[in-house]
Amino acid sequence: MPDYSKELNEAQYDAVQTTEGPLLVLAGAGTGKTRVITYRIAHLINNVGVPAQNILAVTFTNKAAGEMKERIMKLVSRSDSDIWIGTFHSICLRILRRDGHLVGLGAGFGILDQDDRLAVVRDIVKSLNIDVKKYPPKQYMWRISNFKSTRAYVDEAAPGTDEFHMMDEVFSQYQKKLKEQNFIDFDDMLALTIRMFRQNSDVTQYYRNMFRYILVDEYQDTNDIQFLFLKILATETGNICVVGDDDQSIYGWRGADIRNILEFDTVYQNTKTVRLVENYRSRPVILQTANALISNNRMRKGKNLVACREEGGMVQVMPVGNETDEAEFAAQTIQKYLDEGTSPDEIAVLYRTNAQSRNFEVLLNRMAIRYKVVGGIGFYQRKEIKDILSYLRLHDNPYDGVSFARSVKAPPRGIGDTAVSNITEYASAEGLSLIEAARQSLPALRGAQKRGMEPYLWIFTELGAQSKVSEMVKTVIYLTEYEDFIKKYEDEHEAEKRIGNINELYNAAVSFEMAFPEGTMSDFLAATAITTSLDESDNTAAVKLMTIHSAKGLEFEQVFLTGLENGLFPLHGSLDEPAELEEERRLCYVAVTRAKQNLHMTYASTRMVYGNRMPQRRSPFLDEMGIAGIKAPAKPRPYMDVSQKPKSTVARTEVNGIKSGSKVSHEKFGEGMVVAISGSGDSANCDVFFKAGGLKKIRVGFLKLL
DNA sequence: GGCGACTACATTTTT
DNA sequence: TGTAGTCGCC
Numbered sequence: 001m002p003d004y005s006k007e008l009n010e011a012q013y014d015a016v017q018t019t020e021g022p023l024l025v026l027a028g029a030g031t032g033k034t035r036v037i038t039y040r041i042a043h044l045i046n047n048v049g050v051p052a053q054n055i056l057a058v059t060f061t062n063k064a065a066g067e068m069k070e071r072i073m074k075l076v077s078r079s080d081s082d083i084w085i086g087t088f089h090s091i092c093l094r095i096l097r098r099d100g101h102l103v104g105l106g107a108g109f110g111i112l113d114q115d116d117r118l119a120v121v122r123d124i125v126k127s128l129n130i131d132v133k134k135y136p137p138k139q140y141m142w143r144i145s146n147f148k149s150t151r152a153y154v155d156e157a158a159p160g161t162d163e164f165h166m167m168d169e170v171f172s173q174y175q176k177k178l179k180e181q182n183f184i185d186f187d188d189m190l191a192l193t194i195r196m197f198r199q200n201s202d203v204t205q206y207y208r209n210m211f212r213y214i215l216v217d218e219y220q221d222t223n224d225i226q227f228l229f230l231k232i233l234a235t236e237t238g239n240i241c242v243v244g245d246d247d248q249s250i251y252g253w254r255g256a257d258i259r260n261i262l263e264f265d266t267v268y269q270n271t272k273t274v275r276l277v278e279n280y281r282s283r284p285v286i287l288q289t290a291n292a293l294i295s296n297n298r299m300r301k302g303k304n305l306v307a308c309r310e311e312g313g314m315v316q317v318m319p320v321g322n323e324t325d326e327a328e329f330a331a332q333t334i335q336k337y338l339d340e341g342t343s344p345d346e347i348a349v350l351y352r353t354n355a356q357s358r359n360f361e362v363l364l365n366r367m368a369i370r371y372k373v374v375g376g377i378g379f380y381q382r383k384e385i386k387d388i389l390s391y392l393r394l395h396d397n398p399y400d401g402v403s404f405a406r407s408v409k410a411p412p413r414g415i416g417d418t419a420v421s422n423i424t425e426y427a428s429a430e431g432l433s434l435i436e437a438a439r440q441s442l443p444a445l446r447g448a449q450k451r452g453m454e455p456y457l458w459i460f461t462e463l464g465a466q467s468k469v470s471e472m473v474k475t476v477i478y479l480t481e482y483e484d485f486i487k488k489y490e491d492e493h494e495a496e497k498r499i500g501n502i503n504e505l506y507n508a509a510v511s512f513e514m515a516f517p518e519g520t521m522s523d524f525l526a527a528t529a530i531t532t533s534l535d536e537s538d539n540t541a542a543v544k545l546m547t548i549h550s551a552k553g554l555e556f557e558q559v560f561l562t563g564l565e566n567g568l569f570p571l572h573g574s575l576d577e578p579a580e581l582e583e584e585r586r587l588c589y590v591a592v593t594r595a596k597q598n599l600h601m602t603y604a605s606t607r608m609v610y611g612n613r614m615p616q617r618r619s620p621f622l623d624e625m626g627i628a629g630i631k632a633p634a635k636p637r638p639y640m641d642v643s644q645k646p647k648s649t650v651a652r653t654e655v656n657g658i659k660s661g662s663k664v665s666h667e668k669f670g671e672g673m674v675v676a677i678s679g680s681g682d683s684a685n686c687d688v689f690f691k692a693g694g695l696k697k698i699r700v701g702f703l704k705l706l
Numbered sequence: 707g708g709c710g711a712c713t714a715c716a717t718t719t720t721t
Numbered sequence: 722t723g724t725a726g727t728c729g730c731c
Binding site: 060061062087088089090114186189221250251253254352353354355375412414415416417418419448449530532547548549550571573574587609610 | 708717720721
Binding site: 355358608609610611612 | 722723
């Protein structure tokens with residue numbers, strides 16, 4: 001019987017050992033919450049004797065699920081591997097694959113991803129002659145999604161018409177299309193699972209008996225529906241352990257309800273609460289900064305992180321002229337870290353909005369530093385991948401109108417919108433599959449259309465003769481002549497990338513077959529639908545660029561937190577809404593606590609916004625961090641903490657046109673950037689950060705402005 | 707029916 | 722600034 005007490009601190013061990021009854025683990029950033037979950041599962045299996053299949057663990061991303069599974073495997077024997085670990089969505093999907101017929105789902109139902117569902121909504125909105133200028137399809141989609149995350153939808157109520165024009169009609173048509181084409185969307189995964197539970201007490205009981213121990217990670221980001229899902233399953237045993245940090249709740253905009261964690265102990269009677277506050281990740285100076293910042297929030301349980309690491313590292317605030325200077329500063333400092341031997345994987349550039357990544361990419365490119373933009377458009381959302389997949393999806397589900405419309409036009413083959421809607425309408429009226437309808441339309445086609453449609457249909461005949469997922473992928477790539485299509489349209493570099501992606505899709509299919517020898521095409525397609533950019537593995541050593549949201553759960557030696565400007569971070573729109581401002585502050589807290597060693601924060605005095613250069617003011621968060629009170633690190637790195645510069649409202653200190661942020665050159669040290677200026681006139685000294693030599697103090701007279 | 711050009715547009719975060 | 726969506730021409 002393994003003893004885990006030596007591998008855990010007291011609070012962690014307490015959480016691991018408390019196996020019965022509701023348990024709330026309030027785990028601050030870097031306090032080892034993943035460790036608690038993995039060890040708790042190991043403890044349940046190895047020491048309490050709970051069969052693995054009686055454990056359900058919910059994570060935030062598929063990637064996190066994979067990593068957790070790996071870690072657990074190291075602690076338990078191989079025969080104990082069949083724990084249910086996954087995201088809410090993947091778990092519900094698995095349940096619906098088994099029992100979805102109870103709520104009217106056809107076998108092998110497909111999943112409508114974000115793009116597809118927008119396409120469906122757009123069609124409906126157009127067909128209803130709604131003024132798309134006044135009521136954009138996106139609005140409807142958003143509305144539908146929101147409604148589907150409510151209990152009303154679970155209970156099969158109709159949406160309220162409310163002030164929103166035609167909402168009822170759009171919604172019911174949307175639902176009808178989904179049903180017709182045997183689709184569910186993202187929100188349905190949870191909602192239909194719960195509906196199925198509600199209507200089938202015997203099935204519910206089956207899952208209750210199965211999931212006798214439930215663990216949930218990142219509980220602060222759960223929404224009402226997810227809460228309900230857990231409540232239904234856990235209500236009998238009460239063995240539910242949720243781990244989270246109210247200070248890191250950053251998905252309120254997506255419906256996550258911070259009250260889930262704040263009120264957990266009132267919902268579940270006799271909850272035991274364990275607080276993890278000992279932080280093993282960050283230098284004390286970073287934690288001070290984080291604590292100071294978050295103490296400005298009112299909606300929180302309240303806790304301060306306690307530093308376990310020794311003094312060292314630093315928090316730097318770097319004012320820069322504009323977004324290019326900001327990127328240059330980051331790139332140069334990164335270069336310096338790399339020269340010192342820091343692994344690129346230990347460096348991250350964080351920003352509030354995806355659009356900010358651009359400048360960093362340009363500068364890092366120029367300096368030949370390997371980087372990877374994390375998040376954004378995921379692999380399976382890429383055009384070329386969706387094109388290929390649309391054939392496979394249509395083959396898998398011949399009623400899939402979205403995939404029909406997509407595949408028949410990519411590559412173009414003379415069939416346009418008119419033909420597509422004719423065929424779609426015909427299929428719908430006759431109850432035919434789209435492939436069958438297309439086949440029947442063949443005699444009516446002439447010329448280019450006929451010459452296009454015939455080989456198109458032939459592809460599906462070929463697919464019908466195959467069963468191996470990877471072979472089918474290959475067949476589509478080959479028979480569509482997709483590579484030629486790409487080469488014809490894209491520039492060389494772009495084409496190469498896309499062809500690479502297509503090959504990567506084939507590889508993914510091969511890996512899928514190896515991982516799931518029994519897996520069907522439906523399974524493969526489902527996997528592609530719920531895989532997001534955050535789930536993609538990053539096996540190349542590269543500096544990471546990402547939004548703060550994407551950085552949740554990660555840690556880096558060196559963190560650049562950029563764009564700390566009022567209106568950007570906190571983002572405008574949150575400024576006069578206290579709850580939203582608090583969420584922005586939590587987001588900032590998440591960013592700060594990603595750093596292990598050094599935290600560099602930048603803000604620009606001007607920035608391009610929608611193509612206009614706008615003056616910017618520094619973020620109030622910087623002041624809240626109490627930057628001024630931070631002592632210099634015991635063993636200072638060769639940087640200057642310029643945060644304590646006099647806050648002059650007039651132009652910043654400037655001598656001979658040289659000011660902070662200026663690019664200058666020096667006879668001996670070469671090119672550099674001015675970080676700070678002290679004194680005035682000819683005797684002024686500049687702190688200059690040289691590309692080659694790091695930080696030096698130089699008389700202004702020896703510098704040449706570049 | 708396809709394609710290119712233009713314009714208008716809106717800009718948060720994504721399971 | 723960048724892109725998505727529309728319009729009009731071939």
